[in-house]
Amino acid sequence: MAPEGSAEAALLLRSFECRFLAARALSSFPWQSLEEKLRDSSGSELLLDILQKPSGDSITLCESTAIISHGTTGLVTWNAALYLAEWAMENPAGFAHRTVLELGSGAGLTGLAICKMCRPRAYVFSDCHSHVLEQLQGNVLLNGLSLEPNAVALAQHPEHDTANAESPRVTVARVDWDVVTVPQLAAFQPDIVIAADVLYCPETVLSLVGVLQKLSACQKDQRVPDAYVAFTIRNLETCQLFTTELGRAGIPWEEVPRHDQKLFPYEEHSEMAILKLML
Numbered sequence: 557m558a559p560e561g562s563a564e565a566a567l568l569l570r571s572f573e574c575r576f577l578a579a580r581a582l583s584s585f586p587w588q589s590l591e592e593k594l595r596d597s598s599g600s601e602l603l604l605d606i607l608q609k610p611s612g613d614s615i616t617l618c619e620s621t622a623i624i625s626h627g628t629t630g631l632v633t634w635n636a637a638l639y640l641a642e643w644a645m646e647n648p649a650g651f652a653h654r655t656v657l658e659l660g661s662g663a664g665l666t667g668l669a670i671c672k673m674c675r676p677r678a679y680v681f682s683d684c685h686s687h688v689l690e691q692l693q694g695n696v697l698l699n700g701l702s703l704e705p706n707a708v709a710l711a712q713h714p715e716h717d718t719a720n721a722e723s724p725r726v727t728v729a730r731v732d733w734d735v736v737t738v739p740q741l742a743a744f745q746p747d748i749v750i751a752a753d754v755l756y757c758p759e760t761v762l763s764l765v766g767v768l769q770k771l772s773a774c775q776k777d778q779r780v781p782d783a784y785v786a787f788t789i790r791n792l793e794t795c796q797l798f799t800t801e802l803g804r805a806g807i808p809w810e811e812v813p814r815h816d817q818k819l820f821p822y823e824e825h826s827e828m829a830i831l832k833l834m835l
């Protein structure tokens with residue numbers, strides 16, 4: 557096949573794969589182009605590529621097909637969740653044997669990837685919305701992880717840590733950034749705080765910076781947690797509001813070098829970034 561033809565085939569394959577992995581309706585698959593491509597090609601490589609789906613450890617998620625449902629954005633996986641998960645999987649040492657607190661976990665993809673691939677000691681998924689929390693608990697169980705009933709007990713009984721080092725201690729907690737207090741956050745004893753795709757409107761930006769400020773008052777072994785926020789650059793003003801508010805809150809930040817997007821079915825043309833915050 558000519559190089560141009562193979563680039564086209566790669567695009568077609570990618571589009572097929574994204575729809576397949578995201579369990580899109582069959583009618584949305586690029587059947588017509590696929591048929592044309594198969595007619596044009598002399599060999600069966602394209603067909604083989606399609607049939608040989610990526611293998612490896614998997615994550616199973618129950619999620620909504622609508623971007624907003626039940627009045628929340630948290631029932632679907634957003635692009636920055638994939639991006640943060642891929643970055644974590646490339647940097648597992650940052651998570652290994654540590655307690656991770658995730659803010660606004662949504663459907664749970666990032667956390668499940670970290671639990672399966674980065675060997676954290678404990679992982680606290682959190683969100684504020686009842687439907688999201690319910691779905692999140694279901695997704696944790698769906699992936700063979702057991703749930704600790706109480707996030708604070710999890711932080712306070714480290715003797716369990718070595719008992720089952722293969723599997724992190726996992727909990728799902730209701731954490732509303734606007735109402736959670738410093739002592740409640742400190743009780744989780746996080747070593748690292750992460751959040752993905754939580755910068756979608758000015759109100760959430762302000763709430764997020766508020767909770768980050770509270771986290772900067774939480775110390776574990778005289779250290780404040782590391783913090784990473786991943787986001788999709790949809791609206792430059794919202795991103796700028798975030799960095800401006802971080803500045804106002806006295807939280808320095810730096811951008812983490814961008815990484816390739818090769819593991820997951822990302823939306824096309826979306827640009828993501830991760831900021832490391834010095835709380």
Ligand SMILES: C[S@@+](CC[C@H](N)C(=O)[O-])C[C@H]1O[C@@H](n2cnc3c(N)ncnc32)[C@H](O)[C@@H]1O
Pocket residue numbers: 628629630631632633634635636637638659660661662663664682683684685688731732733734751752753754756760763
């Ligand atoms: C766009 S979704 C992103 C979900 C997930 N992190 C992802 O990237 O797929 C934003 C999430 O932030 C949560 N959220 C928004 N405001 C919140 C607040 N004030 N306190 C806690 N969670 C909040 C929502 O419930 C929702 O699950």
